[in-house]
Amino acid sequence: MEIIKDVPMSPQDSIMLDMHSFYNVINIISGELQILEMLSGQDQCMQDCVGLCFKIKDGLTDSDKIVEYAQNIDEHLDFILKRVQELLSSHPHLQNEDDARESVENINSVLNILKVRAQEILARYKAPNKWEKHDLSQLKQNFLDVFEAIARNSKGRYGFVYNIAAWTPKDYFVAFQMESVDGDHIFMPPVFQDVMRDLIANARKYTDPGGKVLAGLLDDGQNLRFSVEDTGMGIPEEEVQRVVDFGFRASNTVERRTMGGGFGLTKAYCVTKQFNGRFWISSKEGQGTRVDIIMPRQA
Numbered sequence: 369m370e371i372i373k374d375v376p377m378s379p380q381d382s383i384m385l386d387m388h389s390f391y392n393v394i395n396i397i398s399g400e401l402q403i404l405e406m407l408s409g410q411d412q413c414m415q416d417c418v419g420l421c422f423k424i425k426d427g428l429t430d431s432d433k434i435v436e437y438a439q440n441i442d443e444h445l446d447f448i449l450k451r452v453q454e455l456l457s458s459h460p461h462l463q464n465e466d467d468a469r470e471s472v473e474n475i476n477s478v479l480n481i482l483k484v485r486a487q488e489i490l491a492r493y494k495a496p497n498k499w500e501k502h503d504l505s506q507l508k509q510n511f512l513d514v515f516e517a518i519a520r521n522s523k524g525r526y527g528f529v530y531n532i533a534a535w536t537p538k539d540y541f542v543a544f545q546m547e548s549v550d551g552d553h554i555f556m557p558p559v560f561q562d563v564m565r566d567l568i569a570n571a572r573k574y575t576d577p578g579g580k581v582l583a584g585l586l587d588d589g590q591n592l593r594f595s596v597e598d599t600g601m602g603i604p605e606e607e608v609q610r611v612v613d614f615g616f617r618a619s620n621t622v623e624r625r626t627m628g629g630g631f632g633l634t635k636a637y638c639v640t641k642q643f644n645g646r647f648w649i650s651s652k653e654g655q656g657t658r659v660d661i662i663m664p665r666q667a
Contacts, residue, residue, distance in 0.1 A: 369649055369650060371649060373609065375638060376614075377638075380429055384428070384429065387429075389566060390489065393485060395421075397421055401448070401452075403467065417447070420447065424437050449479065477520055481517055492559045501555055504546050505552065507546060508544070511565070516528075526577040528542050529542070539577060540572055540581055542582075543581075545583075545586075546584070547587070555666065556587075560592070560639065563594075563640075568596055569632065575601070576600070580597075581597075591664055592661075595658065597658040598656045601620055601656075602620075603618045603651040603653065604619060604653050605653070607619060608649050611649065615631065643663045643664075643666075646663075
């Protein structure tokens with residue numbers, strides 16, 4: 369089903385939509401810092417770092433503050449890493465606790481992702497409609513880093529495998545192919561990397577471990593094409609048109625705990641329309657969902 373509709377939003381809604389991925393990463397970091405704080409047995413010993421996370425989150429509705437935080441991201445990340453190392457030095461027992469090690473590894477992994485997010489924000493704020501050159505090998509690595517961070521954040525509940533021979537009922541099988549007429553690089557708007565991440569994360573989120581997430585990115589010389597397909601919960605037929613509305617979640621997903629606000633499909637749809645593209649959703653409840661995007665390649 370091709371989605372053709374207007375999605376009305378206020379200026380503040382638009383900023384929230386643009387920042388929700390960044391917001392979710394900050395949430396993960398602050399959560400892990402509070403876990404370390406609890407494991408140390410010293411109340412509020414990481415409050416300065418947690419406070420920094422909350423300060424950044426509160427500023428994500430103001431364009432000037434967003435740019436400021438993105439420009440100074442290295443300084444903020446160095447501060448958090450330094451405080452984590454100080455905590456481990458002052459509480460040596462944490463280095464022997466599995467939960468603490470998992471939290472530290474998760475923080476390190478997610479901080480790297482946050483740095484990439486900040487670079488993307490600066491790129492698109494400078495030139496919202498510009499298409500840029502992306503190295504395909506680095507683009508693939510960015511997504512592998514995201515999958516690794518998601519798996520770490522699950523605390524062992526599931527993992528990701530890319531070889532079907534290694535697939536177990538506890539894992540997600542992920543296949544993501546990228547091809548371009550330009551060989552080792554591809555041109556696309558910087559924000560589109562965010563769109564792909566959101567749609568793949570949604571596919572995983574609404575699919576139980578043991579399921580499949582298949583995705584593909586293709587520049588055929590005329591169009592930029594992206595598709596993602598899962599074997600998850602699917603969307604009730606009468607709600608397919610509504611899932612791109614701001615903050616709407618399908619009725620069969622409302623009891624599933626998520627870290628998001630139901631903005632992934634809205635953002636994907638709005639970005640597609642911003643670049644004169646077309647957007648399709650095909651879904652069967654209980655069987656899975658497929659999203660297809662086609663955007664005319666910029667000359």
